[in-house]
Amino acid sequence: MLIGVLKEIKPNEDRVAVTPAGVKALTGAGHRVLIESGAGLGSGISDEVYASAGAELLREPSEIYSRAEMILKVKEPLPQEYSLMREGQILFTYLHLASDKSLTIALLEKKIIAVAYETVQLDSGLLPLLTPMSEIAGKMAVQLGAHYLEKPYGGRGVLLGGVPGVPAADVVIIGAGTVGASAAKVAIGMGAQVSIIDRNLDRLRILDDLYGGRIKTFASNPAHLEQSTRYADLLIGAVLVVGARTPKIVSEEMVKKMKKGSVIIDVAVDQGGSIETIDRVTTHADPIYEKHGVIHYAVSNMPGAVARTSTFALANATLPYALELANNGCEKAALNNRALARGVNTYRGMLTCRAVAESHNLDYCSLSQVIG
Numbered sequence: 001m002l003i004g005v006l007k008e009i010k011p012n013e014d015r016v017a018v019t020p021a022g023v024k025a026l027t028g029a030g031h032r033v034l035i036e037s038g039a040g041l042g043s044g045i046s047d048e049v050y051a052s053a054g055a056e057l058l059r060e061p062s063e064i065y066s067r068a069e070m071i072l073k074v075k076e077p078l079p080q081e082y083s084l085m086r087e088g089q090i091l092f093t094y095l096h097l098a099s100d101k102s103l104t105i106a107l108l109e110k111k112i113i114a115v116a117y118e119t120v121q122l123d124s125g126l127l128p129l130l131t132p133m134s135e136i137a138g139k140m141a142v143q144l145g146a147h148y149l150e151k152p153y154g155g156r157g158v159l160l161g162g163v164p165g166v167p168a169a170d171v172v173i174i175g176a177g178t179v180g181a182s183a184a185k186v187a188i189g190m191g192a193q194v195s196i197i198d199r200n201l202d203r204l205r206i207l208d209d210l211y212g213g214r215i216k217t218f219a220s221n222p223a224h225l226e227q228s229t230r231y232a233d234l235l236i237g238a239v240l241v242v243g244a245r246t247p248k249i250v251s252e253e254m255v256k257k258m259k260k261g262s263v264i265i266d267v268a269v270d271q272g273g274s275i276e277t278i279d280r281v282t283t284h285a286d287p288i289y290e291k292h293g294v295i296h297y298a299v300s301n302m303p304g305a306v307a308r309t310s311t312f313a314l315a316n317a318t319l320p321y322a323l324e325l326a327n328n329g330c331e332k333a334a335l336n337n338r339a340l341a342r343g344v345n346t347y348r349g350m351l352t353c354r355a356v357a358e359s360h361n362l363d364y365c366s367l368s369q370v371i372g
Contacts, residue, residue: 001031001326004068006061007039010075012284014042014307017072017093019315020053022322027054031326034064043311065089072322074314075301076103087111088348090330092322094118094133097345098245098359099272104351111349113330117314119243119353120321120343127242128339129321131178132313134267136303138182138238141265142171142190144297145234148263148288154295156261158233161191168192172228174220174249174274175238176203179267183236188214195228220249229254237266239274243345243355246271252292260293270300331371341367 003026005018016039018026023033035055037047047057058064065071065084073093077085079102085091087110095116097104107114117129127134142160149169151157162168171187173180176198187194188211195216198204204217218224229235229250235258239246246268255264255277266273269281277291282298284305289296303310321340324333334341345353350365357364 001329002067002069003031003033003322003326004064004071005033005035005039005055006064006071006073007036008042008074008304009078009081010301010304013075013301013304015074015301015304015311015314016040016043016045017074017315017318018322019312020045020049020055022315022319023050023053023055025319025323026326029323029327032056034058034068036061036064040311043307045311070322070325072318074304074311076100077106079106082106082110085110085112088113090115090325092117092318092325094270095345096270097353097356098243099270101360104346104356104360104362107346108349108351112346113344113348114346115325115330115340115343116243116345116353117318117343119345119355120339121242122339127178129314129317129343130240132317133303133310134178134240135182136306136310136313137267138179138236139186140302140305141179141183141236141238141267142186142192142234144302145171145236145263145265146190148295148297149233149261151261154261154288154290155263156233156259158261160187160234169233170195170231171234171236172197172232173236173238174198174225175240175268176200176207176217177238177240179238179240180236181207183238184211184215187234192234195232197224197228225250226254226257230257230259232258233262235262235264235275237264237268237274237278239268240271241355243353244271245359246274248276249274250276252276255294256292258292258294261295263295263297265297267302269298273298334367334371347371 070090146160149155199220352367
């Protein structure tokens with residue numbers, strides 16, 4: 001298979017979909033890899049290193065789109081890329097279609113086979129291609145929160161870990177999944193007072209067993225949410241509904257009652273966000289805005305700020321699936337691998353992810369119906 005790797009054009013996105021080790025694995029399996037010149041520079045990977053691994057370097061992304069049978073990316077195509085995609089092409093990347101109807105329609109109209117990293121799901125419920133970026137985003141959320149709590153950035157002027165005689169900051173995490181657990185680990189390590197809210201009591205039990213008296217756990221309900229957000233210095237939204245738009249868990253009224261200068265970081269903003277006052281997506285170049293006296297951070301590609309770490313972590317996870325798609329084609333790979341089948345969001349003009357279809361009120365058709 002002829003595989004194309006593009007330089008990401010989303011603002012401040014320096015990750016790349018394949019490492020040199022991935023190129024070697026793909027070419028070693030008999031495939032050809034076309035990489036746009038400069039695609040890896042933001043992650044510290046030069047064209048020369050890619051070439052020595054067996055990649056073919058091309059300058060024009062349009063040529064890669066026109067030739068490649070499968071496109072590997074990190075983030076979703078932007079509108080200026082829609083016209084470059086061609087019918088029957090496999091697109092393997094993060095898509096988050098539930099919050100992006102225009103991209104969904106474009107993929108359907110172009111009859112793209114779109115496989116979303118974030119909906120590849122094991123029978124156990126684990127999300128192997130989302131997990132590494134969730135781990136990074138969760139850890140980043142705490143260090144970013146500590147930064148924006150500083151007075152020069154509009155925060156309350158609170159040190160996350162406090163000092164003897166002065167209490168530590170209150171960190172409230174909504175969601176006890178991979179993001180929430182990773183955020184808790186860092187916040188506890190920095191000495192903060194940590195509370196975690198989730199509707200899954202089994203997840204709360206796991207974290208309670210792990211950290212004991214170092215965290216407080218709360219079952220998710222309106223009373224606990226209102227109480228916890230009111231005393232939070234740092235509020236981290238870590239809510240995930242696989243493939244679907246994130247429900248608004250924290251209302252605007254709750255935000256209005258938060259401390260002035262407190263900080264909200266919503267890791268779920270790429271799926272619509274779980275905080276009602278997250279009404280826009282920000283960038284690494286302009287990451288925050290203030291509303292009701294509260295600092296809001298709403299960057300949709302948080303791991304892109306630590307591009308080298310993120311690139312290698314992501315590529316470690318995606319490579320086996322990319323090889324399976326390249327070796328077998330999408331139809332056979334999906335029939336042989338149920339996790340990969342769950343990742344297929346659109347297939348040759350059909351919308352094959354129920355959560356996305358429900359988010360946009362579009363027709364849904366199961367993949368099994370389409371490919372037998």
